[in-house]
Amino acid sequence: MARLKFICDFDRCIDCNGCSVACDSGHELPLAVRRRRVYTFNEGIPGKQFSASIACMHCKDAPCAQVCPVDCFYIRDDGIVLHDKDTCIACGYCLYACPFGAPQFDKNGSGIFATKGVMDKCTMCAGGPDETHSSKEHHKYGQNRIAEGKVPLCAAMCSTKALIVGDAQEVDKIYSDRVKLRGYNLGNLSTPDDEASDYPLTSIMFG
Numbered sequence: 001m002a003r004l005k006f007i008c009d010f011d012r013c014i015d016c017n018g019c020s021v022a023c024d025s026g027h028e029l030p031l032a033v034r035r036r037r038v039y040t041f042n043e044g045i046p047g048k049q050f051s052a053s054i055a056c057m058h059c060k061d062a063p064c065a066q067v068c069p070v071d072c073f074y075i076r077d078d079g080i081v082l083h084d085k086d087t088c089i090a091c092g093y094c095l096y097a098c099p100f101g102a103p104q105f106d107k108n109g110s111g112i113f114a115t116k117g118v119m120d121k122c123t124m125c126a127g128g129p130d131e132t133h134s135s136k137e138h139h140k141y142g143q144n145r146i147a148e149g150k151v152p153l154c155a156a157m158c159s160t161k162a163l164i165v166g167d168a169q170e171v172d173k174i175y176s177d178r179v180k181l182r183g184y185n186l187g188n189l190s191t192p193d194d195e196a197s198d199y200p201l202t203s204i205m206f207g
């Protein structure tokens with residue numbers, strides 16, 4: 001099965017926040033949770049300022065899953081990293097392990113450390129472990145667009161197509177083609193096709 005992944009093409013991101021607003025409203029997220037955020041770096045420095053839309057990167061080696069003491073994370077065959085809110089004890093280990101700050105306490109749940117709620121994070125619009133399209137799944141995890149063959153809300157909403165999601169090799173190819181058209185030196189971006197799905201393109205982009 002193809003592995004799915006997100007990338008944000010920084011040269012196309014215009015900091016409009018359409019992706020994050022679409023995510024917030026489409027999944028009816030509590031105020032405490034921002035599954036996707038847009039950051040601007042090097043603000044005010046001519047030629048160096050850029051914006052990036054960041055959420056869970058659905059890591060192949062998912063550090064969150066490695067540290068969770070109750071194994072509430074699971075990785076689907078298509079690479080989407082999901083978690084079970086009914087199993088979460090809200091210990092916060094995943095929050096500290098995640099390099100992208102993706103897991104966040106929802107403050108409305110009922111974990112053992114109940115005041116902070118249970119952990120929430122981007123599902124790549126793929127729901128959770130409850131029955132697909134059930135009210136339980138929708139209430140706990142939001143929309144399940146992947147089950148309907150749709151792209152995640154954020155990527156669908158991005159007007160400049162800065163956010164791309166899909167088969168990892170195709171996503172890598174789209175980004176590589178864009179970079180070549182811009183005349184950049186590809187450097188180590190040109191990975192062999194057979195390694196493309198394993199290659200953490202986002203970490204190259206972050207340098």
Ligand code: SF4
Nearest residue numbers: 013014016017019158
């Ligand atoms: S919708 Fe696209 S352009 Fe707008 S902030 Fe998000 S990634 Fe950037």
Ligand code: SF4
Nearest residue numbers: 056057059064098102
């Ligand atoms: S929550 Fe963080 S560590 Fe876990 S898969 Fe997402 S980005 Fe990776």
